[in-house]
Amino acid sequence: MIEYLKGELTELNPALCVLECGGVGYGINITLLDYDAMNSGKSRENVKLYIHESIREDGHDLYGFLSKEGREAFRMLLSVSGVGPNTARLILSSLSVSQLFDAISSGNEIPLKSVKGIGGKTAQRIIVDLKDKIKGASVAFNLSTPVSGASFDDAAAALVMLGFSMQQSQKVLTKLFTKEPTLSAEQAIKLALKML
Numbered sequence: 001m002i003e004y005l006k007g008e009l010t011e012l013n014p015a016l017c018v019l020e021c022g023g024v025g026y027g028i029n030i031t032l033l034d035y036d037a038m039n040s041g042k043s044r045e046n047v048k049l050y051i052h053e054s055i056r057e058d059g060h061d062l063y064g065f066l067s068k069e070g071r072e073a074f075r076m077l078l079s080v081s082g083v084g085p086n087t088a089r090l091i092l093s094s095l096s097v098s099q100l101f102d103a104i105s106s107g108n109e110i111p112l113k114s115v116k117g118i119g120g121k122t123a124q125r126i127i128v129d130l131k132d133k134i135k136g137a138s139v140a141f142n143l144s145t146p147v148s149g150a151s152f153d154d155a156a157a158a159l160v161m162l163g164f165s166m167q168q169s170q171k172v173l174t175k176l177f178t179k180e181p182t183l184s185a186e187q188a189i190k191l192a193l194k195m196l
Contacts, residue, residue, distance in 0.1 A: 002051040009044040019047060028064035032093035037066055054085050069097045080129045082122055091115050101134045152177050154185035164196055172196055
């Protein structure tokens with residue numbers, strides 16, 4: 001599985017880019033928002049895209065995102081029945097991750113329905129299916145929480161590796177870091193284990 005690709009951007013179109021890594025050019029599907037960011041960027045060398053691979057009988061497609069948040073939002077959208085890669089990419093070409101998460105958490109269908117090809121039923125399905133999932137993702141990506149930092153992220157990752165859910169871990173850590181923002185990852189893990 002490819003986590004990310006980093007290389008020179010040799011071609012850039014609104015829906016597709018070619019990233020050359022070690023002499024191999026990878027055709028990668030991108031969103032319009034990432035296209036705008038890459039197009040306005042000065043350097044075309046050392047471009048890093050987080051990859052989602054879509055392997056089917058009739059093809060092997062790569063979808064690239066400038067941030068892990070974008071890739072995670074794409075994967076969440078794919079988990080909704082009736083939303084395929086092209087629809088998910090279209091949504092993320094119209095809405096930023098934070099706009100998407102705000103629309104889902106508030107139950108606001110209007111931003112979703114403004115995306116070409118998304119009707120009322122699909123918008124409702126996205127909101128219902130993802131409302132609980134985005135709570136943990138919002139914390140993980142610091143989209144709706146004042147708590148952030150390497151210690152928080154390291155502690156959350158360690159707790160997940162110990163078998164706790166991401167949402168449960170982040171909830172406890174948010175409480176801890178809100179009270180004591182200067183906690184080290186080790187201190188936070190010890191305190192969180194007592195609370196979980």
